[in-house]
Amino acid sequence: PAHAAITTLNGDGPDASNVEGDDASACDGAVTLLADIRLVACRPRAAGSDACCCRVEIKHESAWGTVCGDSSDDSFHAGNAAVACRQAGRTAGPGVQNFGGGNGLPIWLDNLACTGDETTLGDCVHSDWGVHTCEHSEDAGVCCGDLPPPAAPSTSAPAGFAARRVAVGDVLEVTCDVGFRVAGAASGLDGPGLFCARTFLVSLNASGFLAGGAAACVPVQCSPNGFHVEKGAFNDSGLVEFSAAARVSCAERHRATTAGRVDCSAEKFFDVQCGPDCTLVDESVACVFCDPSPCVPYLAPQGDLALGRGAGRLVGYPAEQTVVNPPFVSITIECDTGFIAASATAARGELATGFSVACDDDGFTGGRDTCVCPPGSIVSKQFDLSGGAEYFCVCDVGTYGTISEGPLECMPCPSGASSPVGSTTIEQCRCVAGLYGEDAVTGCYACPANSYSQMGSVSVSQCRCVVNTYRGGDGTCVHCPANSLSAVDSSGIDACLCVAGFHGINASGLCTPCPAYGTATLSEQFTLLTPEAVTRRQCYCTAGYFGRGTSGEPGYGLDCTTCGADATSEDRADGPGECWCAAGTYRMDDFFTDAFRCASCPADASAPERSTDILDCNCIAGSYFDSASERCAACGEYKEFTTSEDGADGAAACFCDATYYSRDGVCIKCAKFAISPAEGSGGDCYCGPGTYEVDLPSGPTCVQCPADTYWTRISGTVACKPCAADAVSLPGSISIDRCECAAGFSQPSFCEGSGSERVCGPCVPCPSATYKPTTANQAQCDACPANSGHSLEGARNVTACICNAGYGVLPGPGSACAECTAGEYQTPQRTCAACDSSSTSTPRATACQCKAGFTPGASNGFLCSPCAAGKYKAAIGGAACTPCASGTSSNQAATKCTCGPGLDGSGLFLHAVRRGDVQELRGGPGVCAVSRTHDKPGGRDRRSAVRVHARLHVQLRRGGPQ
Numbered sequence: 001p002a003h004a005a006i007t008t009l010n011g012d013g014p015d016a017s018n019v020e021g022d023d024a025s026a027c028d029g030a031v032t033l034l035a036d037i038r039l040v041a042c043r044p045r046a047a048g049s050d051a052c053c054c055r056v057e058i059k060h061e062s063a064w065g066t067v068c069g070d071s072s073d074d075s076f077h078a079g080n081a082a083v084a085c086r087q088a089g090r091t092a093g094p095g096v097q098n099f100g101g102g103n104g105l106p107i108w109l110d111n112l113a114c115t116g117d118e119t120t121l122g123d124c125v126h127s128d129w130g131v132h133t134c135e136h137s138e139d140a141g142v143c144c145g146d147l148p149p150p151a152a153p154s155t156s157a158p159a160g161f162a163a164r165r166v167a168v169g170d171v172l173e174v175t176c177d178v179g180f181r182v183a184g185a186a187s188g189l190d191g192p193g194l195f196c197a198r199t200f201l202v203s204l205n206a207s208g209f210l211a212g213g214a215a216a217c218v219p220v221q222c223s224p225n226g227f228h229v230e231k232g233a234f235n236d237s238g239l240v241e242f243s244a245a246a247r248v249s250c251a252e253r254h255r256a257t258t259a260g261r262v263d264c265s266a267e268k269f270f271d272v273q274c275g276p277d278c279t280l281v282d283e284s285v286a287c288v289f290c291d292p293s294p295c296v297p298y299l300a301p302q303g304d305l306a307l308g309r310g311a312g313r314l315v316g317y318p319a320e321q322t323v324v325n326p327p328f329v330s331i332t333i334e335c336d337t338g339f340i341a342a343s344a345t346a347a348r349g350e351l352a353t354g355f356s357v358a359c360d361d362d363g364f365t366g367g368r369d370t371c372v373c374p375p376g377s378i379v380s381k382q383f384d385l386s387g388g389a390e391y392f393c394v395c396d397v398g399t400y401g402t403i404s405e406g407p408l409e410c411m412p413c414p415s416g417a418s419s420p421v422g423s424t425t426i427e428q429c430r431c432v433a434g435l436y437g438e439d440a441v442t443g444c445y446a447c448p449a450n451s452y453s454q455m456g457s458v459s460v461s462q463c464r465c466v467v468n469t470y471r472g473g474d475g476t477c478v479h480c481p482a483n484s485l486s487a488v489d490s491s492g493i494d495a496c497l498c499v500a501g502f503h504g505i506n507a508s509g510l511c512t513p514c515p516a517y518g519t520a521t522l523s524e525q526f527t528l529l530t531p532e533a534v535t536r537r538q539c540y541c542t543a544g545y546f547g548r549g550t551s552g553e554p555g556y557g558l559d560c561t562t563c564g565a566d567a568t569s570e571d572r573a574d575g576p577g578e579c580w581c582a583a584g585t586y587r588m589d590d591f592f593t594d595a596f597r598c599a600s601c602p603a604d605a606s607a608p609e610r611s612t613d614i615l616d617c618n619c620i621a622g623s624y625f626d627s628a629s630e631r632c633a634a635c636g637e638y639k640e641f642t643t644s645e646d647g648a649d650g651a652a653a654c655f656c657d658a659t660y661y662s663r664d665g666v667c668i669k670c671a672k673f674a675i676s677p678a679e680g681s682g683g684d685c686y687c688g689p690g691t692y693e694v695d696l697p698s699g700p701t702c703v704q705c706p707a708d709t710y711w712t713r714i715s716g717t718v719a720c721k722p723c724a725a726d727a728v729s730l731p732g733s734i735s736i737d738r739c740e741c742a743a744g745f746s747q748p749s750f751c752e753g754s755g756s757e758r759v760c761g762p763c764v765p766c767p768s769a770t771y772k773p774t775t776a777n778q779a780q781c782d783a784c785p786a787n788s789g790h791s792l793e794g795a796r797n798v799t800a801c802i803c804n805a806g807y808g809v810l811p812g813p814g815s816a817c818a819e820c821t822a823g824e825y826q827t828p829q830r831t832c833a834a835c836d837s838s839s840t841s842t843p844r845a846t847a848c849q850c851k852a853g854f855t856p857g858a859s860n861g862f863l864c865s866p867c868a869a870g871k872y873k874a875a876i877g878g879a880a881c882t883p884c885a886s887g888t889s890s891n892q893a894a895t896k897c898t899c900g901p902g903l904d905g906s907g908l909f910l911h912a913v914r915r916g917d918v919q920e921l922r923g924g925p926g927v928c929a930v931s932r933t934h935d936k937p938g939g940r941d942r943r944s945a946v947r948v949h950a951r952l953h954v955q956l957r958r959g960g961p962q
Helices: 024-030 078-087 342-348
Strands: 037-044 052-060 063-067 107-109 171-175 180-182 199-204 210-212 217-219 232-234 245-250 254-257 269-274 286-289 312-314 331-335 354-359 377-383 389-395 469-471 477-479 523-527 535-539 545-547 585-589 596-600 623-626 631-634 660-663 666-669 691-696 699-704 709-714 717-722 745-748 763-765 807-809 817-819 824-826 832-834 854-856 864-866 903-915 918-930 951-955
Touching (some): 024 037, 024 052, 052 107, 245 254, 342 354, 691 717, 807 824
Parallel strands (some): 063 107
Antiparallel strands (some): 037 052, 052 063, 171 199, 180 217, 199 210, 232 245, 245 269, 254 286, 312 331, 377 389, 469 477, 523 535, 585 596, 660 666, 691 699, 709 717, 745 763, 807 817, 824 832, 854 864, 903 918, 918 951
16 A cells, blocks of 8 residues: 555654655554554655664553653663664664654653663653653654564464464454454445454365455555544545554644643644554544634733743833733833843844734734843842832842943952842952952952951951961961861961870970870870960770879870780770679689789689679579589480570579470470470460461461561450561561561651550652662661762662763762763763864763854764854854954854954944943944054054943934934
8 A cells, every 4th residue: 555645744853854765655564563662653764775763652551652852851862762672572773862743642751861771661760751841843763673574465363373284164263463454345445443354254165275255464544534623624635554644734723732722822733643443543632713812912021030030011001911912013011120121132132121022823922022130130029018029130149230221230340359149339349258358449369378268358367277277476377297286267386286196295295196005096185284274185095905104194104004815994994903804704813913814604604794703603594503513514414405594503493495395394395386384384385476376187386477467466366467568577577676668668657656556657768869779677768879869769779870960970880970071071871971072061061062163063973063264153152153254354163253464453343232212332342453553653543542441322312313
């Protein structure tokens, strides 16, 4: 079937030029229709090319929609394209950012950032479903590989059928593939859905041939006949191929909409697609009569501090009135005093304080504009006594100025000075921090070395010495000696104090390391009780050592001695008497000296720390003191399966283990998961915490509470309760506190009560820019590494963290994000790449900008093209190259134009700026004029009498001569 008569949509974005083939029928085989993704509206990538590109559409919540791929901020890069092709069952190919054509469908995904390893597009990082800032001209496409040849009429058996022998009389049902119908059933397409069967029957006759009502499947086609569009008509009435689109144009003064009232600025057309049932799919879009008034009501611009704009007034109309103006009759709007019209100023190249609007032939207002503050100033808002808001412009930080007649003009503060927002005079400019000066006009001067000042300092005396320095006798700030520190604004070397680990009478006596004893070298600061109250550092012995210092100066010049094996002490121990023996030993002192040693308790005995006698040693649990042998004997020597508590005296203190019970003096093993009464007091075993009793044919037994539950016993009733949402537990968990939040969740939202009455809420998911890879209860999830984050909820792994705008992933383990430096930009793959030789960037850039001398729109493989000879561009950015003025010239990629032979740039260039009824001529150098070297000897160049920055005022009367 021919496709040439069908009007298919062509991409209208900058990347659509890469998909320009005319013979769309050559790409029928590229159409892919799966349950969750489809590749449609396919066409050759280029004229004569075998490669085909198709629009990507995905299904979400039972509805098909498109994916945004706008090249400005939603680049459909290789990672996105690879996942789309994989999901469609094809090999990877390049993406098409602005394929377009999905009008009438929702836009499901925006800001897509696939790594290329995901299974589906929905698995990639993206804005929330249906959240986007795109139009359908930005719908993404892909040019996947492994494309089959153009589809021919074919017959296929239902899925799962295999080749087999067929007996005479057997009947087979044949099902056509999606997008195909039974051949011969549709001799004419007289209405939607007619003659569009997908199955037919065949049987084996006695001659050995399959016979049936049809023998093949042919491609589905749809006809606009029977698809009625109120106040709309198809651009082409020919047949529409399966999955292709047919465009409907709305009648005059009607616009395409899904529901409700529509503005006349809306789209005039929409698309319907050919479905598998030979019917054009109705997306519930209709042609609706747009606003019936002669022109959309127009209200003067309203002030909004958040949007940085001011208010305007309708000239000749009452304040705040909404005007409905007839076609082609202009309304004049004047911005409030101090504001300018943004669009009008940009169009004219000079400050404009008003603009005009008028209805156009489509019935809506053209020429809309916004009132904004001039460059260098910001909008501010005040309230009058009645509570009404008044908007006005004030100078931004670092500038000053007032409104006279027209827009606010803000002048920068002198070098080294700044001013608060709203400054009106130069006197409000003050020297910035680190500088000082009586006033900013006469100049700001840097503080001397190693000193700093606060903003507004007027004298060098306000420059204070920084930390770790002191003011010397000559008034300069000097660094403290090694191993000492000082506070801000310190005076004299005595203010430098020794750091921890060193001792000395401040830094003037130098700072000497403390002797190294124990595990650390330590000291502490104190003040001597002397008339001079000298501050110094004292050394002290660390834990496990003791000193022998004097009581007046404890620790200074100490000779620290170890407490010995199995002994320790607190910090600052003074003498061996402050050492003690560790647990399991006791102290034995030498009667004649102050020496001591720590002796170990006998076998199977222990003692608490600081024990001083062997009588402090007691038999450990599981043993008892045997008076006959005067030793600790194991309970098992007395009776099998018995144990004891610490300090047991005699065999009678031994009792059956917890999983045994006593009967007739014998310890008998309890059933699995059962425990015995306390201390072998007799009686049957019972199911302990974490288990419950179940009656089986073989008798009662104990069963553990299953995983993700916990054990409770309330009023004697045992139950296994489920853990809260997103929490898990091990089998046999004995309390709700054993339920731990899964990966991606921090801790329960609340817990209250105690014991079996304790309850907890669901686990809290990890917020954006955090993750948690393990199962545990923790107060906070782990933060993403520096300079990275994500907008997901419940992230389980650090791989969810992606570099912030302007940062790129460093190579190697750890995936740290580093700032993209000047001359680099952040790629869609979140790496930093160098700008090409025609462009540059500032730090943390997400795109490169053309260098001075270059302009956007290159066709040479680079981002930017050099300015042609005779043109120049002085600044970095996206501006176009400017032609050189008369009498000047330039080479290729010039940043300025130069004067010809015998000329220089001493001429005065004047341009007009209107302020109400007054027009000012502002001037500056730059026009080529005869070089002064050509003036007559002794002559005076008249141009020198004109000051470069003078303002010439020309009074202009409206309606009069100018």
